[in-house]
Amino acid sequence: MIDALTIVQVAVAIIAGLLCLVLGLAGRKPSDLTLGATALVEVLLIVQLVVSIVSPAVGNDPTGDALEFGLYLGSAILLPVGAGFWALIDRSKWATVILGVANLAIAVMVYRMHQIWFVQGG
């Protein structure tokens, strides 16, 4: 895991989450903007997956438990997919709100993954 990348990722997820939440509550249906923001969050999660697979090989081991880390990452990767499908099927403003909720949940999970990787152990 790379510290700076992860911080950017949390920030992006929070911004995307708030954006979707605000636009959704304002009555907007899922749009290229909100779905695109969610897709960006998903792409960053995939990047994170690759990084976390490669990291231990180059001597960057997690301080916490790799299994716990993997469970968080796996769950997080599923969220945009689920919320995205929901948005494609249910084209109402609530689908946009749901995109926001999923993105914010991911922000929390990535933050937690950061703790597991860097802060725990010993």
Add this chain to the structure above:
Amino acid sequence: MTASTSPPEQSSSAGIGRVLVVVYAILALAATGRSFYQIVSEFDEAPVAYSLSALAAVVYILATIALVAPGETWRRVALATIGFELVGVLVVGTMSLVVPELFAHASVWSWFGAGYLFIPLVLPVLGLLYLRRRRPVVTAQRPSERVTGA
């Protein structure tokens, strides 16, 4: 909030219900993932708390399904599971403060769900309110009180 743009109450409450379902699903996912991890790798540290974690996870999954599924039976299942969650978070939350050596291990309900932004404490209340609104057909025929059976 204004009446002009959004359709009437009912569809708006149905929409909020959808968001509720999603939040429940995320919590079910979180609780299942965490309890799976706890049981696999550190069950001996706090068997009571971790067993409760697993029970909570199952109940969250059941509640999510019950919120989605139509019909009076599922509504009752939803009431029972969500009521159980509310009791669970209150009891375990209190116990984690009073008897920390038993319960002060991270579970969804420890410290009233503080590790999950208190969502486990707030969610059942919202869920019960939502179910009261959804209270269906039966009420349309008989306006008498059926609310008390929660």
